[in-house]
Amino acid sequence: MDFLSNLQLGFSIAFTPFNLMMAVAGVTVGILIGALPGVGPPSGVAMLLPLTFGMDPTSGIIMLAALYAGTMYGGTITAVLINTPGESASVVTCLDGYQMALQGRAGAALGIAAIGSFIAGTVGVVLLMLVSPALAKWALSFGPPETFALMLLGLTTCTMLAGDDPLKGYISMVLGLMLAMVGYDIISGDARYGFGIPEMMDGVDFLPVAIGLFGLGEVLHGAEQAGKAQPATGRLRLRDVLPGMADWARCKWAIVRGTAMGFAVGVLPGAGPTVASFLAYTVEKRVAKEPEKFGKGEIKGVAGPESANNAAATGAMVPMLTLGIPGSATTAIMLGGLMMWGLRPGPMLFEKNPQFVWGLIASQYIANILLLILSTLFIPLFVRAVRIPYSILMPLIVVFCITGAYSLKNNVWDVGQMLVFGVIGYLMKKLGYSPAALVLALVLGPLAERALRQSLIISDAGVGIFFTRPISGVLMVLALLAVAVPVVRAFLRK
Amino acid sequence: MRSADRATAVFLFALSVAFAAGALKYYSWWGPGGPGSAFLPFCLGIVMALLALLLLFKSFRSSDTGSGWLPRGEGLRNMLVVLGATVLFVALLKTIGMILGTALYLTIMIRTLGRHPWWMTVAIAVAAAGFNWLIFVHWLRVPFPEMGIWIF
Secondary structure: OHHHHHHHHHHHHHOOHHHHHHHHHHHHHHHHHHHOOOOOHHHHHHHHHHHHHHOOHHHHHHHHHHHHHHHHHHHHHHHHHHOOOOOHHHHHHHHHHHHHHHOOOHHHHHHHHHHHHHHHHHHHHHHHHHHHHHHHHHHOOOOHHHHHHHHHHHHHHHHHOOOOOHHHHHHHHHHHHHHHHOEEOOOOOOEEOOOOOHHHHOOOOHHHHHHHHHHHHHHHHHHHHOOOOOOOOOOOOHHHHOOOHHHHHHHHHHHHHHHHHHHHHHHOOOOOHHHHHHHHHHHHHHHOOOHHHOOOOOOHHHHHHHHHHHHHHHHOHHHHHHOOOOOOHHHHHHHHHHHHOOOOOOOHHHHHOHHHHHHHHHHHHHHHHHHHHHHHHOHHHHHHHHOOOHHHHHHHHHHHHHHHHHHHHOOHHHHHHHHHHHHHHHHHHHHOOOHHHHHHHHHHHHHHHHHHHHHHHHOOOOOOHHHHOHHHHHHHHHHHHHHHHHHHHHHHHO | OHHHHHHHHHHHHHHHHHHHHHHHHHOOOEEOOEEOOOHHHHHHHHHHHHHHHHHHHHHHHOOOOOOOOOOOHHHHHHHHHHHHHHHHHHHOHHHHOHHHHHHHHHHHHHHHHHOOOHHHHHHHHHHHHHHHHHHHHHHOOOOOOOOOOOOO
């Protein structure tokens, strides 16, 4: 079968010593990044992306994907131990995880999260493997109108889910699109908004923007809180991390539900692990026989969301690989990486670069096993890392932001740009705007513009083309609904 | 928060009007057979202007009087120290070089923010600078800015 030979090809690539090493490095750094408050998956991927420039793209994506999986677990460590989510997908884990830690059951909470993550991640890869080729084949029939409608849907759903205030979400998104307009226009060759500065005429690169918004912006935000003390944590041994039979029996359905929902949410363009974990928590609470136990150290409140966020991180790869539409800020940065490596994301990726796609899929199996081993065996080590003082961590992150931005094109202009967006990111976070929506729009902007203009050329300037073709029509309606729902909800609230 | 929203709205409105007007003035609205390079920027400018007006309108209806969204005291000081030192580092990047600059920056920052012992501060700074050199210069062959005669 074609499928098995592809998988075999994938494993033969994933098992080369260098790629194995990259997977180990990715998972380890990922757990650390996830565990450290203030650096989340998008900043981790953005800061490590420059490291991959010297590598084969396959090794690069193997490292970044392993890192993404690692962050999902790493965030749990801080959520459980110090009640501070290491990244946003672990926010709900604080609710019951920290309560469990107070009751002396931190080990069980971390253990069930590790096993749930492993199961969800592995099932997620199986689903990714089964769904993606079919989706890619179907997407081959997409023309410019479908591509545009899909991108619009990705942008609007991401924005809808971005924060409390949809208006600020849309402002962030449109700002990202405006930034995407800077630089040479692919069709006419006009250097738009270049102001005669050569670096501007080349356009606004997403990487310095992403490093600035997520990396430096977070550091500046964290610097304010640096004076505040972090509570000490207890010691954890390996024995404590292995959940008992009773916990296991209690959680098995929560893990199954979390996996299923997480993957489905992850596949949707625009919704990622954070949404998945919130949804899983809500569902667990609703189906529970004793919902009053939630928030007081219910282990199912850890198992469900933690499984869901790992499944969603895997699911988010599906639209990125098959359609070229990222589902979250993190996959948006990965998608930008793909383009930098000279690959063209989209349905053709499966046909033109099978070694890339299948190498990634196979390495995800390995990454999940590594994640399980590292997260149980080395938990005491990671727990110590959590305690690195912010006053040491912050300057190190800044240094890494600067070197990362510089090594993109070896110029100081990009570093300056990173700095400017660091300040913008800080202000956005303070005032409730969404950096994720901005980065997503910046990455998708040029692709969306090309699809839009090609569509209008085909239709001879009629907007009807987006609505009369069945697939694009459905996608457009969904995209418009994503805009309309928050507006209507806001009106009803009054 | 309310005054910050108002300032943001006014800034974004001005920016987007200039953005849209600039698009029409300098680029072509309609090219051969389809929309030109001014088409989408103009539309985006208009959409942003409308969003900015909406934000302004909302800020007037909001009852939130907004007690300072900026940090105060030590928080503000820390934030400004980090920002200031980083700006200085970037400004001097070409003069002092990346590796030496990294070591200096880390020494100053770790010492100012945390009051950790000197030996620890220097050890971390040197280790991080060495790591940077190993990965970026030695392995990835990134031509970092160097300082004159220094091999860094």
